[in-house]
Structure formats: structure tokens, C-alpha cells
Amino acid sequence: MTLAVRAMTQLAGWPDLVEVRPSCGTGRALRSAQSEIVHFHSDQDVDLHLTARAMQRFEGHLKDATAIRMVPGSRWVTIRLEVNTDIELMLTLASLALQAHQTWPVADDMPSAGCNDHRGTALPREHLSGG
Structure with missing residues (x-):
């Protein structure tokens, strides 16, 4: 079982999430x-x-996480699942994302231009900080 399948299985059991066809x-x-x-x-x-x-609040932590890739201007972060701790990070961020969308919904806070899959290569953190 891949790390993504394990993570998807765990998240699919959360009561506030349902599986859908991705946009x-x-x-x-x-x-x-x-x-x-x-x-x-x-x-x-x-x-x-x-x-x-949430992006603003946790930007420093997101940039410091080696498993995280960000695309400038996107409200999606890409997580590279390579080890078990990456699943834990992804589950923590999914919980934060779910809470943020439920607690502080903002009408114009829709994902810009879709997820990162079709936006080209996500940048490693060292490129975001100019390093």
C-alpha cells in the first residue's frame, strides 16, 4: 500500500469529508x-x-517543511509523501484546512486557477525565499 493510499484511507474516514471527482x-x-x-x-x-x-498564518512553517512545495499565487500546497512523517504532516494540514474552511469561510477565497497539478512545477522552499 502506497503512502498516498494510506493517507487517503485515513482521510476518507473523517466525517466532514466526502470523496468527489477532483475539479x-x-x-x-x-x-x-x-x-x-x-x-x-x-x-x-x-x-x-x-x-x-491559513497560508499567511502558517507561511513560515510551510516554507520550512521539506515535504512541502508551494506555487506562488496558489492557495494549494503540494505535499510529497516519501516517509511516514509526511503522512502525519499532511493529516495535520488537512485538519487545519478543514477547520479554516469551516471557521473562517471567505467568499472570494476560492482556489485560484485550480490545484497545483496543472499549474506547472511547484517550487521548493529555497526558491520561494530567494535562496
């Missing part, structure tokens, strides 16, 4: 009543939709 058309997705939350694109790549507020 990007690739892979599998889970959504809440408010928004798509996570897209599983491959055995290793997962896109997670955060609100603008």
Missing part, C-alpha cells in the same frame, strides 16, 4: 461542505487547499 480531473479528491480540501494526484503527490488566512 482538475486528475486523481481522487476529498471535499468538505465548503470546498475541495485535498487532491491525490499520484502515489506521492498530494495537493491541499488552504485558505488565504
Whole structure:
């Protein structure tokens, strides 16, 4: 069983998430009543939709996580699942994303241009900080 399948199985059991066809058309997705939350694109790549507020609040932590890739201007973060701790990170961020979408919904906080799967290569954190 791949790490993505294990993560998808865990998230699919969460009562506030249901499986849907991803808006990007690739892979599998889970959504809440408010928004798509996570897209599983491959055995290793997962896109997670955060609100603008959550992105701002946790930007430093996101940039410091080696499993996280960000695309400038996107409200989706890409998580590369390579080890078990990456699943734990993804589950934590999924919980934060779900809470953010439920607690602080913002009308214009829709994902811009879809998830990162069709936006080109996500940038490693060192490129975001200019390093």
C-alpha cells in the first residue's frame, strides 16, 4: 500500500469529508461542505487547499517543511509523501484546512486557477525565499 493510499484511507474516514471527482480531473479528491480540501494526484503527490488566512498564518512553517512545495499565487500546497512523517504532516494540514474552511469561510477565497497539478512545477522552499 502506497503512502498516498494510506493517507487517503485515513482521510476518507473523517466525517466532514466526502470523496468527489477532483475539479482538475486528475486523481481522487476529498471535499468538505465548503470546498475541495485535498487532491491525490499520484502515489506521492498530494495537493491541499488552504485558505488565504491559513497560508499567511502558517507561511513560515510551510516554507520550512521539506515535504512541502508551494506555487506562488496558489492557495494549494503540494505535499510529497516519501516517509511516514509526511503522512502525519499532511493529516495535520488537512485538519487545519478543514477547520479554516469551516471557521473562517471567505467568499472570494476560492482556489485560484485550480490545484497545483496543472499549474506547472511547484517550487521548493529555497526558491520561494530567494535562496
